Amino acid sequence: MAHDDHSGTDIAAASSDAHDPLVSPGTALVVADPFENPGFPPHRPRVTDTNPQREKRAQRTVTVLFYLSILGSVWAIAAYMLFPIETNDMASVRTNNLLIGLGATLALLAVGFGVVHWGKALMADVELVDERHAVGGTEKSRVAAAQIFADANRESGFSRRTMIRRSLFGALIAFPLPAVVLFRGFAPQDKDPVHLLNHTMWKKGTRLTLDPSGAPIKAADVTLGSAVHVIPEGLAEMTEGKLEEKAKAAVLLMRLEPSALNELPERKDWSYSGIVAYSKICTHVGCPVALYEQQTHHLLCPCHQSQFDVANHCEVIFGPAKRPLPQLPITVDDEGYLVAQSDFHEPVGPSFWERSA
Amino acid sequence: MTRTKRRTGRRHPFVFFGLLLLGLILTGGAYAAVSDDARARASVDANSQHTIDEGKKLFQANCATCHGLQAQGSGTAPSLIGVGAASVDFQVGTGRMPMAANGPQAPEKPPQFTDEQIAELAAYVASLAPGPVIPDASLTSGGGDAAKGAELFRINCAMCHNVAGAGGALTEGKYAPSLESTSGTHIYEAMVTGPQNMPVFNDLTISPESKRDIITYLKYTQENSSPGGYALASLGPVAEGLFIWIFGLGVIIAVTVWITAKSN
Structure with missing residues (x-):
């Protein structure tokens, strides 16, 4: 369909003969007064067309680029041999990757730039119009296509043999069912997921223990201004489902001046001489909130900058979180170790559909 | 094409720059050697009454305006009774104290006192009440388990200081500083004393051996370059994303423009 007329005045006339010359090929819209085709801008010769020296130079550039590409490929092979990856030496991995990569980059980029430069500066420079096909086929080919469907239907008996057709539909509907059942297997089997989300370890x-060692914490050992990352007793020794439990049960323990704490009346006995424990899971989308500022008593979530005021029962003072961090009621046992009074009184972490509170 | 003779004198024109460079290197090298010497010599007896008296004089001249003549604190500055020598060595040794101006937090700056004066100040403050002491060099010069230290760092420190120790922003102008050039002693002292808004990590929360492991890990990251190539100041996905948006897309756009532009 390409057509090589520099004047460009008879594009429409040169298009498909089956169509009105006023209708632009490829559009269904009939335009009564189309714009007059302005044609091509005047042909401007390139310097490589007019100056033989420049043409020679462009030719040299392209050749050099292709030779550079060869050099890059050879370099990549050489780098692979000269800078091998040594066991237990991360720096050698980097050197190896970097030098092979630079060689391969040079090999590919030089070919690409060379070809484009060749095409732009040296190949024939002519403006031409690449005609579009008309969108619709001819009447003849449409009828032929419809006939193929009709013949296929007649020969296979797809409409006539209803029993076969229905059983085929049934087979196609049954086919994805195993995938649905297998996906169900990813969810907890015999446990209620809502219950799992509502409760933690x-x-x-339960003694409060250090993350990651699992050593129990004495109340007397928590200095004023401390922030201690806490997991429940027994979690450190778990082998199965450890991360699932940790994701819900992680707690941050802080000790403030008791006079700085502004506690709700119903939570008066949830702390122990200024030591408070709050869930580390952000109520926004569940990031670990652990950027504790011991002078301002603010907790910052690094993901979306929600801020919680530990001195004021972790209420939200900034950011997208909607609820305070759940508080873990704590006390000490006979040996002076910090223990939980109960589970959290509300589900930890972000909201979910069945969340009651 | 005519070529005039450039040489006019006996000497090569670059001799001047060569000599200048040599002179600068010699001066700088000599200075570094001497100042290293000075640091090594600054060992004062922290327990002698003379040291404590010298420290008291320094304290009353430089710190008492805010912290009070008896280090009892004031409305603008905390009491220093019981903060210990470690706190003084950290705050004054990193230049955070004396504070140049009120702000969200005291920034690190060149230390305002000599090592000897810092030791005297520390001895005076330590004499007021018992507190954390300056850690022994065996705990602060590495040699521990870097992998265990990395785990402890990720659990206890990385949320503020960044997993590579590059530091990060906190609220309202405060920030956790970069640990990329912090000395082992100062890292240890910061954990023990909890300077400014940093929480305290006492020896029962993180044992001295674990603190040594953390310092070993930080020294490892300070001394070994990132195996993944240029780390973009370890600022993480935001810096990397910005870099690729600006430079990666910029290069692609430039190449596209070049490919489609008509040759000259």
Whole structure:
């Protein structure tokens, strides 16, 4: 369809003969007074067309680029051999990757730039119009296509043999069912997911232990201004489902001046001489909130900058979180170790559909 | 094409710059050697009454305006009774104290006192009440388990200081500083004393050996370059994304423009 007329005045006339010359090929819209085709701008010769020296130079540039590409490929092979990856030496991995990569980059980029430069500066410079096809086929080919469908239907008996057709539909509907059932297997089987989201490992008497060692914490050992990252007793030794439990039960323990704490009346006995424990899971989308500022008593979530005021029962003072961080009621046992009084009194972390509170 | 003779004198024109460079290197090298010497010599007896008296004089001249003549604190500055020598060595040794101006937090700056004066100040403050002491060099010069230190750092420190120790922003102008050039002693002292808004990590929360492991990890990251190539100041995905948006897309656009432009 390409057509090589520099004047460009008879594009429409040169298009498909089956169509009105006023209708632009490829559009269904009939335009009564189309714009007059302005044609091509005047042909401007390139310097490589007019100056033989420049043409020679362009030719040299392209050749050099292709040779550079060869050099890059050879360099990549050489780098692979000269800078091997040594065991236990991360720096050698980097050197190896970097030098092979630079060689391969040079090899590919030089070919690309060379070809484009060749095409732009040296190949024939002519303006031409690449005609579009008309969108619709001819009447003849449409009828032929419809006939193919009709013949296929007649020969296969797709409309006539209803029993076969229905059983085929049934087979196609049944085919994805195993995938649905297999996906169900990813969810907890015999446990209620809502119950799992509502409860954590903490229960009455569970000792607060250090993350990651699992050593129990004495109340007397928590200095004023401390922030301690806490997991429930027994979590460190778990082998199965450890991360699932940790994701819900992680707690940040802080010790403030008792006079700085502004506690709700119903939570008066949830802290122990200025030591408070709050869930580390942000109520926005569940990031670990642990950027604790010991002088301002603010907790910052690094993901979306929600801020919680620990001195004021972790109420939200900035950011997208909607609820305060849940508080873990704590006390000490006979040996002076910090223990939980109960589980959290509300689900930790972000909202979910069945969340009651 | 005519070529005039450039040489006019006996000497090569670059001799001047060569000599200048040599002179600068010699001066700088000599200075570094001497100042290293000075640091090594600054060991004062922290327990002698003379040291404490010298420290008291320094304190009353430089710190008492805010912290009070008896270090009892004031409305603008906390009491220093019981903060210990470690706190003084950290705050004054990193230049955070004396504070140049009120702000969200005291920034690190060149230390305002010599090592000897810092030791005297520390001895005076430590004499007021018992507090954290300056850690022994065996705990602060590395040699621990870097992998264990990395785990502890990720759990206890990385949320503020960045997993590579590059530092990060906190609220309202405060920030966790970069640890990329902080000395082992200052890292240890910061954990023990909890300067400014940093929480305290006492020896029962993170044992001295674990603190040594953390310092070993930080020294490892300070001394080994990132195996993944240029780290973009370890600022993480935001810096990397911005870099690729500006430079990666910029290069692609430039190449596209070049490919489609008509040759000259």
